Amino acid sequence: MxxxxxxxxxxxxxxxxxxxxxxxxxxxxxxxxxxxxxxxxxxxxxxxxxxxxxxxxxxxxxxxxxxxxxxxxxxxxxxxxxxxxxxxxxxxxxxxxxxxxxxxxxxxxxxxNVQLLGRYNYLLANKNVIPCASLFALVPDIHKVHALDKALMQRLQYKAATVQELLAVNGQDWEETTYQWLARSMGFKLNAEPFLQLAKAIPLKLLQKHRDNLLQMEALLFGQAGFLEEQSNDAYVQSLQKEYKFLSHKYQLAGTKLSVGQWKFAKLRPVNFPTLRIAHLAALLQVHQNLFSLFIHTDTLHAFADILAAPPSSYWQHHYTFEKETKITSHLGKESISNLVINTVVPILACYAQQKDKYAYIDTAIAWLESLPAEDNYITRLWKELQLPVKNAFDAQASIELYNIFCVPVKCLSCPVGVHLIKKSQ
Known part of the structure; x- marks a missing residue:
């Protein structure tokens, strides 16, 4: 019991x-x-x-x-x-x-009713990663849709709350918060935390003082990220080191520097290497001064792709990492852009809607999710095997949350699908 x-x-x-x-x-x-x-x-x-x-x-x-x-x-x-x-x-x-x-x-x-208890105990003891997998086909679609809607709203609320925490630390500065959240998202899953730490160590206002000099912006970011510690014969790296040495002393940055060991390269495609993404972030911040306003008022993937299209400096047109020159693709692909909308724009819209009681922005966030393609990962494939349609990013995000907050901890009593199955035994 x-x-x-x-x-x-x-x-x-x-x-x-x-x-x-x-x-x-x-x-x-x-x-x-x-x-x-x-x-x-x-x-x-x-x-x-x-x-x-x-x-x-x-x-x-x-x-x-x-x-x-x-x-x-x-x-x-x-x-x-x-x-x-x-x-x-x-x-x-x-x-x-x-x-x-x-x-x-x-x-x-x-x-x-002993049958009610029996069905609950069956779900509780089931060893499937989705406890109701063997019974899922018996559940009417209305309960599945209800479960997805509930999970999606909980996911939006959680992400909005996380942005809200960052906003509070930043003194309600939406631009600073958007910059930090974007940086976190550009780290994707493996480098999200070091990217966020880097953005906190180099505030947006500091970078904006050097908007007329992309090399200095890069020096601040690469230096604080810990990538400029080793001696190099590369002229570009030497220029960055010289700029960072001066700027680090000027702004007293030594205490918040990251170590190069915090960054992950293994299992990443070269286009997502943190070095290239840092260069991309610097270029983006040089071109666009008001990212928050741009993000909440952009409503098409094409327009968002245009915002992100700021090309990195010429060095990063031929490098994924320092010194090793190669032919590369430096621009973000469609999948990466979709992920940035899902993980940056949507949470910011959800947070702004709650903060300002302007719930039209929640509708915009949901419209984004309904217009973007679904992720293909282990969790979404599990649901597809159970014939749950995962047609777009709304379905994918909802199904991921459904799995993480209800299925993994076996919280069937909080899930509309689980409740239906247990009640069905009455």
Whole structure:
């Protein structure tokens, strides 16, 4: 038995409510089960019940065993003094308040449909990476769509909250935050964190002081990234080192320098090497001064590609890394541009919508996702094998979130698909 299951049973009242009695044999009527509480304190608030002829309003606490009340030390917590009903699977001990009065208790173990419990236990014990995989075909499309919509909105809220944290650190400076978030996204998965660290170490305002000199912008970024530490016979590298030595001393940058070991090159295509992406970022920031405004008002992939089309300096037209010259493709491909929209523009739009109560920007974010192609990865392929259509980036992002927040932790009770399957057994 899991406490989450009891929460589910109580919240949706999936138990036999005929002739309810407390463990003290008092008649019990549930007028309102209350609102689920995701924070500290009792599990449900604003509940209303009637015991005998007296109506009570207050909180409800859920446990597997009544003795868990003491195991969790609730008897010492004033937040639990207003609990009007203790809902348990098994009543193994009477529980009292500090004043000695008995807390009314409802035992559920004889009131829950065994098939309901059996289906839940089946999902819980299933070893498939998607617990409901063998039953997924039985689920009507409406519940699958509901699950995707719910997962996508949670993903947007999470990403918006992450941008919001960065925005707060940056004193509500949207341009600085957009620059940092873009840098993070340009690191893609492997180099996201060092790129973000680099952007924090070299603020946008500092780079903008040197917009008339791309070499100095590159020197600040490459030097702070830790790529200019070794002696070199390459004239371009020597120029960067000379500029960085002067600028680092001028702006006292030594304390926030990254080490070259923080950057990942293995398993990356050369076009995504961090050296080339840093050069690309410098060029982009030289050409465009107001990225935030551009990002929230750009609504086509072609227009966004034009923003990102700023070519890196001539050295990086022939190099993926320092010194080793080669014929290269330095521009971002369509897939990379789509990923930058998904991971940069969409979260910023979602955050801005929440911050300013302008929810038209959420519609814009969703429109972006619906217009972009779906990612092809391990998770999206799992869903396709179950015949879940993954037609665009909306479906892909939603299915990834569905897998990560519901399937991996086996939170079937929070998933519309899982809830449908469990209820179906009633």
């Amino acid at each position: 899991q406490e989450d299951f009891l929460h589910f049973i109580w919240q949706f009242q999936y138990f036999n409510r005929q002739q309810l009695l407390t463990t003290a044999s008092e008649s019990l009527h549930i007028l309102n089960p209350g609102l689920a509480n995701d924070h500290a304190g009792p599990d449900f608030s604003q509940a209303r019940i009637r015991i005998g002829n007296i109506e009570w309003a207050g909180q409800v606490e859920i446990h597997i065993k009544s003795s868990d009340w003491e195991a969790h030390q609730h008897q010492h917590d004033l937040a639990y003094e207003n609990v009007i009903l203790h809902v348990v699977w098994h009543n193994d001990k009477p529980i009292c308040r500090k004043d000695g009065s008995l807390i009314p208790t409802l035992e559920l173990k004889e009131r829950v």
